[in-house]
């Protein structure tokens with residue numbers, strides 16, 4: 001039997017629920033010991049580790065007081081004529097799982113408490129799901145985005161002495177194609193009704209349709225215009241930015257993926273401008289998946305272009321907005337956002353389970369890079385804390401366990417949920433999925449994290 005001390009939560013009544021009996025189980029440990037003596041207080045209490053406890057480096061301890069056991073006060077005060085009260089105040093280190101017992105010493109005699117006290121951390125989350133479009137549309141989900149992986153997430157974090165509790169009802173946000181991430185954040189935060197009660201220890205777990213990113217490309221290449229041709233069909237390597245951001249499509253039903261005024265045919269010194277409206281998706285275009293993805297473009301030739309370019313090789317000059325990439329999820333501003341769709345098809349539930357733990361890992365401070373108040377940077381850490389992608393194409397602070405760097409790619413089988421992609425390639429060219437668990441380097445760090453002021 002151990003007593004649990006929830007070291008990351010403050011002594012506030014709002015956290016006294018669901019297995020937490022009183023504020024004395026929260027935050028620091030306050031002890032009052034009464035000594036029957038007429039002497040000034042000579043008793044003293046202390047917390048003593050039971051078995052092995054997590055250790056922190058000198059840099060970590062100097063940087064963050066929560067990384068060491070603090071004995072905050074020791075006061076004796078008289079209680080009436082005969083008795084003395086000793087009051088101590090201990091803050092256990094931030095790590096979960098460590099056990100301590102209390103010893104009380106007086107006149108060289110030590111009495112210890114029977115039941116060890118074990119350090120635990122608790123965080124809260126509320127689930128928000130995206131609804132389908134109010135009116136069914138092609139290439140769009142027909143049901144609310146499914147929330148999966150909550151049990152896996154809770155079980156994985158529990159192994160590192162972090163108890164996750166779902167609070168509030170399931171929130172919902174209106175459908176959006178999701179490309180405008182700040183909107184998704186704000187919606188999920190608004191819909192997260194449990195936040196005021198449990199802030200700042202509550203994050204939103206939002207299941208949304210997709211998180212695509214756009215890029216723009218300039219083209220300048222030679223095309224053959226056959227005599228009598230009225231249009232030109234082209235297929236691009238990347239899907240055009242259509243159906244990926246409803247706002248963009250709405251602004252220009254023919255596709256805001258054509259950068260306005262950019263398309264022209266060039267024959268020597270003569271330019272033949274093609275109006276935006278004349279650049280369309282190929283009719284009945286094949287889609288890459290159930291949720292769309294169109295690479296085929298038809299450019300109608302103006303009468304001037306038909307006359308001037310017929311039977312010639314001319315330059316086609318234009319600028320198009322394309323899909324750059326989809327991401328599986330992201331974590332920021334107190335929300336972990338999971339995308340159900342990548343590459344125009346639903347992701348498998350197992351992939352989403354893996355991504356939840358990855359994004360939650362980011363939210364709680366993985367992988368530390370030795371920044372102020374953080375744990376030291378492990379040797380497997382790579383990447384940065386900005387939204388910019390690193391040389392491997394990953395955005396965030398990640399773990400390379402199981403992999404070797406080849407400069408701009410990683411080779412090997414990912415050994416950690418904090419790898420910067422959902423999978424990698426082995427030297428033999430096999431694809432290898434990243435696991436849904438923390439590696440041997442990251443697990444002790446998750447156990448040692450300071451969760452007293454979540455960084456979201």
Ligand SMILES: [Zn+2]
Pocket residue numbers: 358362395396397398419420
């Ligand atoms: Zn990441």
Ligand SMILES: [Zn+2]
Pocket residue numbers: 380399400401415416417418438439440441442443
């Ligand atoms: Zn790792």
